[in-house]
């Protein structure tokens with residue numbers, strides 16, 4: 381053998397040996413198995429297969445039906461700025477052979493919101509019967525990726541997805557939050573941020589409490605003084621605000637893209653001082669009261685006997701229904717202590733008819749159960765005693781579960797929480813999570829329940845930080861209660877998964893309440909998802 385040949389063999393062998401060791405260690409390590417990931421709401425079924433797929437600069441996002449293009453674009457927009465990858469979005473009839481995120485519609489999944497997410501070494505496939513299911517699959521994929529993707533800033537982390545098959549679908553079709561924009565007003569950007577955060581946890585309704593004694597927050601073109609006068613202040617007497625119809629439509633559209641339906645509320649016949657202050661003719665004595673900046677409830681009422689009251693409601697609901705694609709309009713109905721019981725029932729009966737005439741179904745706070753309920757009216761259980769909601773069940777209504785001692789997130793976590801109140805008690809993160817919708821109230825069974833909603837009243841809530849501090853992390857537990865069967869949930873397991881969200885909540889810049897009962901773990905003190913078992 382010539383000396384130079386033997387030298388080259390030597391180099392080839394050395395390179396081979398080096399590669400066997402160092403090339404192997406450079407391969408993506410296998411992430412911890414899927415079941416140990418930090419997904420909230422808890423995935424219904426997970427079969428890990430022990431390997432990984434890496435999203436990289438050659439990954440493409442492909443979709444099989446035109447209907448999925450917005451979801452594909454949403455995913456690309458989320459990942460492009462943080463990764464710097466091109467991530468081309470293309471339509472394709474069949475699954476690509478390698479390095480894909482493939483979104484597809486199929487008849488083989490029977491639920492509207494369910495999905496299947498299958499990750500192989502070649503890529504990720506998300507299948508559902510409807511675009512909403514694919515969107516939820518995308519939210520799961522998002523939570524399987526490093527928390528750093530949430531910062532919006534360029535990252536250097538490797539984007540590994542553990543291989544396996546996830547099958548997931550929600551228990552309840554209504555998984556919501558309510559935001560009171562009347563007592564304090566929150567602008568379009570704050571509402572959009574809340575929508576973005578809710579969508580990560582697969583929530584699908586945002587109920588906006590648009591009117592109350594302290595402020596009227598939606599433009600009604602046929603009654604312009606409602607916003608001119610009634611929208612000019614709030615509990616903070618110097619600050620008002622309202623959404624123009626264009627702004628409201630923008631919120632609705634933004635929410636729709638995240639598969640969240642806006643449920644608007646016009647609180648009637650009480651909680652109406654802002655309207656009564658705007659139009660003297662809505663008052664029985666024809667005299668407009670002053671604008672109200674306090675925190676009392678139960679002192680105002682529309683004039684039940686006047687015809688103009690029903691013209692007013694017809695106009696307001698008509699304009700609102702025309703810009704609300706969702707099926708529900710909420711008519712309030714709570715704490716109408718200034719309306720006699722007979723007048724109340726008469727009024728709620730008429731209000732339901734008006735809402736139905738405009739093609740929408742009614743949701744009302746649980747006092748509406750005293751009226752003759754129309755077959756499609758939903759009763760929202762909030763009061764500390766459940767008898768109103770049970771009356772609703774007896775009259776055939778479905779119940780939206782929001783019992784104050786569990787889900788009123790304006791309640792503080794404990795005595796030293798920096799914002800909030802405590803008339804329904806303190807609600808620790810565990811208290812909000814560790815109960816079952818199906819057993820909470822005798823007389824309300826699973827088949828009577830439409831879903832779950834966590835209200836946030838804003839008498840003492842003034843800023844987006846206040847909202848986030850009261851709502852996070854309790855709202856994540858609500859998302860899970862609406863999604864994951866009660867039999868698969870328990871606090872001891874949940875609190876670990878919640879604790880693993882620390883980096884994600886930080887990356888999202890959420891001002892969450894870091895309960896000492898939750899084992900918060902950041903990547904620096906936990907095994908990272910890139911660590912081999």
Ligand code: ACM
Pocket residue numbers: 714715745762
């Ligand atoms: C309510 O808390 N008044 C519904």
